[in-house]
Amino acid sequence: SDMSKERRVLQYVLQTASRGDPDSVLAAVDKYGREKEWNMSVGDEKGAILDRFVKERAPQTMLELGTYMGYSAVRMVRLLPQGAKFITVEVNQDNAAVAKEIIAFAGLQDRIIQVLAETAEVIPQLKSKFNVESFDMVFIDHWKDFYLRDIKLLEQNKLLRKGTVVVADNIIFPGAPDYADYVRTCGKYESTFHEGKINGKKPDGMEKSVYRG
Ligand SMILES: O=C(c1ccccc1)c1ccc(O)c(O)c1[N+](=O)[O-]
Numbered sequence: 001s002d003m004s005k006e007r008r009v010l011q012y013v014l015q016t017a018s019r020g021d022p023d024s025v026l027a028a029v030d031k032y033g034r035e036k037e038w039n040m041s042v043g044d045e046k047g048a049i050l051d052r053f054v055k056e057r058a059p060q061t062m063l064e065l066g067t068y069m070g071y072s073a074v075r076m077v078r079l080l081p082q083g084a085k086f087i088t089v090e091v092n093q094d095n096a097a098v099a100k101e102i103i104a105f106a107g108l109q110d111r112i113i114q115v116l117a118e119t120a121e122v123i124p125q126l127k128s129k130f131n132v133e134s135f136d137m138v139f140i141d142h143w144k145d146f147y148l149r150d151i152k153l154l155e156q157n158k159l160l161r162k163g164t165v166v167v168a169d170n171i172i173f174p175g176a177p178d179y180a181d182y183v184r185t186c187g188k189y190e191s192t193f194h195e196g197k198i199n200g201k202k203p204d205g206m207e208k209s210v211y212r213g
């Protein structure tokens with residue numbers, strides 16, 4: 001069968017970006033998405049907001065739910081201090097394989113732990129399997145109807161602590177209304193919405209929720 005869209009993006013990155021240069025990798029994914037085929041990476045507008053959150057929090061431990069092609073993993077790890085621990089979880093084998101190549105091309109393979117699993121399965125194992133006490137920051141960007149289930153799993157497994165910053169993509173499109181309602185009204189988070197368009201046109205945004213501990 002012919003190449004998947006994700007493989008076409010990878011080929012474009014390998015042919016046009018500079019090895020070991022994360023910014024050129026991000027620019028290539030964004031350019032391909034703008035000029036050729038849209039892809040569901042967080043992109044440059046919401047990505048710039050994410051950059052600011054990462055710089056402000058400077059997390060030593062970070063978790064991402066939903067690697068996809070590795071765009072947001074590259075985006076965030078490029079801003080982390082060298083010793084930081086970054087774990088990203090993806091259930092789709094083909095996309096995880098593309099992400100592995102994009103992350104390696106960006107030169108960040110030694111700073112990213114990729115896990116191929118369902119998030120509900122791996123969240124309860126993170127402390128034991130990956131020697132994590134708790135996360136300073138979490139980025140949620142996988143299936144929208146799993147957001148609420150998984151933030152509750154993170155709470156129950158004591159993986160959040162006072163000041164943990166939880167950022168969730170796609171609050172408007174495709175939307176995660178039950179998640180947004182929960183973080184805004186349960187009393188455990190200081191939650192704010194940050195508007196950011198998809199591909200410069202489609203209204204969307206991310207929710208930033210700081211755990212009160
Ligand atoms: O689900 C979609 C989707 C829905 C409909 C059509 C295309 C993609 C999507 C859209 C934008 C995202 O940022 C994103 O993370 C996702 N996703 O799959 O997780």
Ligand SMILES: [Mg+2]
Nearest residue numbers: 040141169170
């Ligand atoms: Mg998304």
